[in-house]
Amino acid sequence: MxxxxxxxxxxxxxxxxxxxxxxxxxxxxxxKAHHAEKPVTSETRWGMLIDTNKCVDNCTACLDACVEEHGLTEDVPVEIKPVWIRKVTVRDKQTGRETFLPLMCQHCENPPCVDVCPTGASFKRADGIVLVDRHTCIGCRYCMMACPYKARSFVHEALENQKPHSPRGKGTVESCNFCVYRIDHGMGPACIEACEAEGHEAMIYGDMNDPESEISKKLKEMSSSVLRPDLKLNPGIRYQGL
Amino acid sequence: MKKVTFYVIEGKSFAFYGGIIVSVFFILLGLFAAYNMEHHGHIITGMNNQIVWGIPHVFAIFLILAASGVLNVASISSVFRKIFYNPLARLSALLAITLLIGGLSVLVLDLGRPDRLVVAMTSYNFKSIFAWNIILYNGFLLICVVYLWFMMQRSMQRYYPTAGLIAFTWRLILTTGTGSIFGFLVAKEAYQTAIMAPLFIALSLSLGLAIFLLVLLIDYWETHCSLGDGILTRPKKLLGVFIVGVFYFVLVYHLTHLYFTGRHGIEYFVLAGGGVYTVLFWAGYVFLGTILPLLLLYHDRFTNNRISIAVAALLTIVGGISLLYVIIIGGQAYPIDIFPGKEIIDYGAMHSSTMYSYTPSIWEIMLGVSGIAIASFLTVVAVRILPFIPRSLSDTDLDETFKH
The missing domain is CATH 1.20.5 (Single alpha-helices involved in coiled-coils or other helix-helix interfaces)
Structure with a gap:
C-alpha cells in the first residue's frame, strides 16, 4: 500500500x-424530516378522537382553519361549496339532548368510496388516511353517492389561488385529507391545532395502533362511538359523548 | 320459413333529411352544453353536493336500459327460436348499438373530467361495479357488432344462434350491472337492495320493446312498407307483460321498504310527501306509464288501433323516465341518516339544512336530449348504408308459424 x-x-x-x-x-x-422520510406502513393507523362535550356552540375554529389551510375560499352557493369539515348540531329524538360536533371524512378502514371508485382514484393509504388522486379522478361522483357521511365535495367551478401543499382540481372530487402533508412532516391536522389554540381541546389525533399513544390510551379508558357502526366500516374518527 | 329480403332506404325523402337535420341540431346543442359544462364547471348545472347525478344520468341510464332491452327482439328469434321475429332481428341489434352509444356519450360528457376517458378505459378498480360496467358496455357493443355480422353474412349464419345466446347472456349481466350501480350503495336508503338488478332488467325489457315498436311504426308510416297486424300483435302483447313485470318489481320494492320500520321515511318521501318525486311516481309512472298503456294495449276498444299501440309505447317511455327520475334523483334528495336516533337541527354554518332541491338547468337537458339525438342520427345513417329494414312485414309474406 x-x-x-x-x-x-x-x-x-x-x-x-x-x-x-x-x-x-x-x-x-x-x-419533520424524520416523518417525511419514513415510509408509510400499515403499522400506523391515524385516527382522531373528538370529545363532543368539549365542542362548544358558536365556535367555528376548526372549520375556519380547514378553509384557510386548504384554500377552500370559493364564493359559491352553499349547495356546491366544497366543505371538508362541517359543524353539526344533533338532538336526540328521545331525550332532547343537543350535541355539537365536527363532521368530516371518517377515514374508514373499509371505505365505500374506495370500493366504488372505477379508476382507483379514491384510495386508502397504508396508514389509514383516505385520499383522492386528482390525476386519475374522472369526476364521476360515484364516491359521493357511496359515502354514508356526506363527506365529499365536487369542485363545481374553476379554482384560483390554490395552496401548493393541497392541490385541488375543477371537475374532481375532494374531501378531508387528514392534512396528510402536515402529518408526513410531523405536525397535526390544522383543525386540531385550531381547536387547541381556542383552548377547547375537543379533538386529539394519533396512531391508534400504538398502545402508548394518547389517543389509544384514551380510547381504552373511556367509551367512544363511531358514526353508523351498523355499516361496519371501522372509521378512524371516534366520538365521545355522542 | 319464407325468405325475407332487406333493403337500404333511399334517403331522398323529406322525413330522412328532416330526421338528420333535427338530430344533428340536437347533437350540436348537446356538444355546446358539454363544452360549457367543461369550461365553466358543473356550476352551470342544477347538480350540487347532495344531488350529484342529475337529469343527464336519467337520460343516460334510460338509453342504456333501452339498448339492452331492445336487443330482446333479436334474442327471441335466435335464442328462443321464434322465427317470426327473424325479420326484425337486424333492426333490433342495430338499435341496441345506437342507443348504447347515445347513452354512453351522455354519461361521458357529464363527467367532471371527460378528457380523462382514457384513464377510465385503462385504469380499473375491479371492486367497483362502475368499472365492471365500463367493460360490460364496451363488450356489449362488440358482441352486438359480431351478432349483426353473423346475422347479415350468409356464410357466418351457422354461428348466429351462438352469437345470439352470448349477446342475450351478456345483456342480462349488463343490466344486472346497471341496476347494481344503485343496489350496491350502502349509504342511501332508497338503494342498497338486490331487487334493483331485476327491476332494471324488467324496465329495460319494457323500454326497449316500446322503442322498438315506435321505430317500427315510424318506419311503416314513413316508408309505407306493408306491416301486418300479425307482426304487431305479439310484441304488443309482450309489451303489456313487460309493463306488468316492471310494476311487480316496483311493488315488491316498496312493500319491502314499507315493512322495514327504518325505511318508512324514504317511503313516505316517495309515495306521499316528496313533491315532484311523488307526483312523478303516481302521475308519471303509475298512471301515465303503467295504467294507461295497459288499457291501450288490452282494452277491446283500443287494441287493434296502431295509434293506440304507438301512444302506449310512448307512454311506457314516459313512465320509465319518470320512474328513473324518482329512483335516481329522488333517492339522492332524501337525506341520508348519519345519526340514527337523532335529528340534525343545524348542518353547520355553511349549510342550513340536510335536504337539497334539484332543478335541472337547460344545459343538462340539452346534454341529455343529445343522447337520444345521437341514437337517432346513427340509426338513420345506418339504415341508409346497410340493409337493416325488411322489405315487407305484411302477414302474407311472413312465416306460417307466426300467424297462429
Whole structure:
C-alpha cells in the first residue's frame, strides 16, 4: 500500500464524513424530516378522537382553519361549496339532548368510496388516511353517492389561488385529507391545532395502533362511538359523548 | 320459413333529411352544453353536493336500459327460436348499438373530467361495479357488432344462434350491472337492495320493446312498407307483460321498504310527501306509464288501433323516465341518516339544512336530449348504408308459424 493511495482514502473518508454528517444530524434532530422520510406502513393507523362535550356552540375554529389551510375560499352557493369539515348540531329524538360536533371524512378502514371508485382514484393509504388522486379522478361522483357521511365535495367551478401543499382540481372530487402533508412532516391536522389554540381541546389525533399513544390510551379508558357502526366500516374518527 | 329480403332506404325523402337535420341540431346543442359544462364547471348545472347525478344520468341510464332491452327482439328469434321475429332481428341489434352509444356519450360528457376517458378505459378498480360496467358496455357493443355480422353474412349464419345466446347472456349481466350501480350503495336508503338488478332488467325489457315498436311504426308510416297486424300483435302483447313485470318489481320494492320500520321515511318521501318525486311516481309512472298503456294495449276498444299501440309505447317511455327520475334523483334528495336516533337541527354554518332541491338547468337537458339525438342520427345513417329494414312485414309474406 503506497502513501498516495492511503492519503486518497483518508481524503475520501474525511470528505464523506463532512458531507454526510450534517445530513445525519439534521435527520436525527428534525421531526419533520424524520416523518417525511419514513415510509408509510400499515403499522400506523391515524385516527382522531373528538370529545363532543368539549365542542362548544358558536365556535367555528376548526372549520375556519380547514378553509384557510386548504384554500377552500370559493364564493359559491352553499349547495356546491366544497366543505371538508362541517359543524353539526344533533338532538336526540328521545331525550332532547343537543350535541355539537365536527363532521368530516371518517377515514374508514373499509371505505365505500374506495370500493366504488372505477379508476382507483379514491384510495386508502397504508396508514389509514383516505385520499383522492386528482390525476386519475374522472369526476364521476360515484364516491359521493357511496359515502354514508356526506363527506365529499365536487369542485363545481374553476379554482384560483390554490395552496401548493393541497392541490385541488375543477371537475374532481375532494374531501378531508387528514392534512396528510402536515402529518408526513410531523405536525397535526390544522383543525386540531385550531381547536387547541381556542383552548377547547375537543379533538386529539394519533396512531391508534400504538398502545402508548394518547389517543389509544384514551380510547381504552373511556367509551367512544363511531358514526353508523351498523355499516361496519371501522372509521378512524371516534366520538365521545355522542 | 319464407325468405325475407332487406333493403337500404333511399334517403331522398323529406322525413330522412328532416330526421338528420333535427338530430344533428340536437347533437350540436348537446356538444355546446358539454363544452360549457367543461369550461365553466358543473356550476352551470342544477347538480350540487347532495344531488350529484342529475337529469343527464336519467337520460343516460334510460338509453342504456333501452339498448339492452331492445336487443330482446333479436334474442327471441335466435335464442328462443321464434322465427317470426327473424325479420326484425337486424333492426333490433342495430338499435341496441345506437342507443348504447347515445347513452354512453351522455354519461361521458357529464363527467367532471371527460378528457380523462382514457384513464377510465385503462385504469380499473375491479371492486367497483362502475368499472365492471365500463367493460360490460364496451363488450356489449362488440358482441352486438359480431351478432349483426353473423346475422347479415350468409356464410357466418351457422354461428348466429351462438352469437345470439352470448349477446342475450351478456345483456342480462349488463343490466344486472346497471341496476347494481344503485343496489350496491350502502349509504342511501332508497338503494342498497338486490331487487334493483331485476327491476332494471324488467324496465329495460319494457323500454326497449316500446322503442322498438315506435321505430317500427315510424318506419311503416314513413316508408309505407306493408306491416301486418300479425307482426304487431305479439310484441304488443309482450309489451303489456313487460309493463306488468316492471310494476311487480316496483311493488315488491316498496312493500319491502314499507315493512322495514327504518325505511318508512324514504317511503313516505316517495309515495306521499316528496313533491315532484311523488307526483312523478303516481302521475308519471303509475298512471301515465303503467295504467294507461295497459288499457291501450288490452282494452277491446283500443287494441287493434296502431295509434293506440304507438301512444302506449310512448307512454311506457314516459313512465320509465319518470320512474328513473324518482329512483335516481329522488333517492339522492332524501337525506341520508348519519345519526340514527337523532335529528340534525343545524348542518353547520355553511349549510342550513340536510335536504337539497334539484332543478335541472337547460344545459343538462340539452346534454341529455343529445343522447337520444345521437341514437337517432346513427340509426338513420345506418339504415341508409346497410340493409337493416325488411322489405315487407305484411302477414302474407311472413312465416306460417307466426300467424297462429
Amino acid at each position: 503506497n502513501v498516495s493511495t492511503q492519503n486518497r482514502r483518508d481524503f475520501l473518508k474525511k470528505s464523506a464524513a463532512i458531507t454526510v454528517a450534517p445530513g445525519v444530524l439534521l435527520y436525527s434532530v428534525s421531526p
